[in-house]
Amino acid sequence: MRRALAVTGLTMALAGCSGTGDEQTPSGATTERPASATTTAAAAPTPSPQQRTPEQQFIDAVEDAGIVPQHASAPAAVELALAICVAYGAGQSTPEVMATLAGGSLSLGQMLDLEQAATRFYCPRYHVPSP
Numbered sequence: 001m002r003r004a005l006a007v008t009g010l011t012m013a014l015a016g017c018s019g020t021g022d023e024q025t026p027s028g029a030t031t032e033r034p035a036s037a038t039t040t041a042a043a044a045p046t047p048s049p050q051q052r053t054p055e056q057q058f059i060d061a062v063e064d065a066g067i068v069p070q071h072a073s074a075p076a077a078v079e080l081a082l083a084i085c086v087a088y089g090a091g092q093s094t095p096e097v098m099a100t101l102a103g104g105s106l107s108l109g110q111m112l113d114l115e116q117a118a119t120r121f122y123c124p125r126y127h128v129p130s131p
Helices: 002-018 035-043 054-064 074-089 094-101 108-121
Strands: 022-024 030-032
Touching (some): 054 108
Antiparallel strands (some): 022 030
16 A cells, blocks of 8 residues: 555656646646746755755756756656655665656656655665666
8 A cells, every 4th residue: 555655656746747837727728836936945045065955955966967947847856856755665666666757758867867866865765876
């Protein structure tokens, strides 16, 4: 049961990663998020690299990998990273997590980068550094 919930959560998070900050209504119309919802983080002062939070470091990593903003917004990428951790916590293997990620628009390299960043910054007990 936990595994099924983790797969569902990861799939739902992955589905949300194709957006650019706009929401689509059931009728197919697109509505934009208010600017304040997407620019709040930009208004805060940027801490030094030593003071950066795990979330900020994760976002930097997925931006460097070309995942944000090309394939997902920063909040959607964070949600997906947390879903990856939940999936590992529910007992999924790396191949199972990667198979779920394969349903999205990311390249294999980007999927690996996302998995590495998620486990490095959000659930380090599941992090296995890439060779």
